[in-house]
Amino acid sequence: MNAINPTSFKRRSFIYRELVKLGAEFGEVNGAAVALSFGAAREAELASARRLALADLSVMPHAGFKGRGTAEWLTAQGLNIGADSNVAYTQPGGEMAARLAPTEIFLLDSLAGSGALMQRLNAAWQWAAAAPRPQQGYPLPRQDSHGWFMLAGEFAPEMFSKMCGVDLRRDRFADGQIAQTSVAKMSAIIIRADRKGKDGRAHAAYHVLADIASAEYLWSCLMDAGQEFGIKPVGLTALRDLEQ
Known part of the structure; x- marks a missing residue:
């Protein structure tokens, strides 16, 4: 997909300005501007997604x-x-x-x-x-009501422990399980949704859904909580690559 300017689309994330500051490269997905990558080499973003990374999927259906x-x-x-x-x-x-x-x-x-x-x-x-x-x-x-992020990587459960009272470790929180809880002092829905590669390996991943009006606040909280684990923003391409 060719890089696009998100402001040329009616459907763009509430946090697109923050994504632009972080170096996001956007592409069109189903008529919306979605962050596909953040300028790093494809393998580097994939490595981040395996360790700890945050992606914005808010304009995905x-x-x-x-x-x-x-x-x-x-x-x-x-x-x-x-x-x-x-x-x-x-x-x-x-x-x-x-x-x-x-x-x-x-x-x-x-x-x-x-x-x-x-x-x-x-x-x-x-x-x-x-x-x-x-x-x-x-x-x-x-x-229109819920922003949608994905937190991926092996350190995701440890990072969540800093801001959520639910034990999200993979041996305690099964794939497909849902927690309707508080994250960074705001109501959120967390869904474990591991990405399964063709080699059979499962990569830890969690959907995070919350009030879209507070999306920028939640994004900043998640990025801040992940700093000690080397969190990086990644685009949709890296998440897709986890399944290759």
């Missing part, structure tokens, strides 16, 4: 559905959603359906970023013409 009948309706639409809450269920296309409660699902796109699943679901969902309406939940504008 994400959505939500809530209310009675939500899980049943999404299952009827072909999604794999288990019975347990606080678990994220991986879909065939790599998307994740995070069940926050019996009647609330948070959807995250795969790192391909096509948005195809969200587009299909939004097109399929509609109010019934008249009462009594079926129990099928209702859509939530998560794209």
Whole structure:
């Protein structure tokens, strides 16, 4: 992808100015400006992602559905959603359906970023013409409400211990598990989502979702907490490379 100026896109991260200061190189993903790299050699950014790195995925497609009948309706639409809450269920296309409660699902796109699943679901969902309406939940504008970061690398659990009360060590916090907790004194959702390479190795990674209006504050807190571990900002390319 050719480098682009994020200001030329209507869809850009709330923290794009901070990313620019850090040397981000942007590309277009699904009509939005996404930080693909930060000027370092590709292998260097991949090494950072394996050790400790923070990436901004806030403009990547994400959505939500809530209310009675939500899980049943999404299952009827072909999604794999288990019975347990606080678990994220991986879909065939790599998307994740995070069940926050019996009647609330948070959807995250795969790192391909096509948005195809969200587009299909939004097109399929509609109010019934008249009462009594079926129990099928209702859509939530998560794209507009939640910023989305990914913290990757072997030192991620140790870094989290400085700012979160939940034990996120990999032997205590399973892949796909969700913690609805406080990070840096603000409400956040943490989802363990290890990146699995073709060699079978799993690289530690965690989605961090929080109020989009406080995205810049949370980014700065995460970067500050990771300084002792040599945290680096990385782009989408490094996260994708973890699966190669």
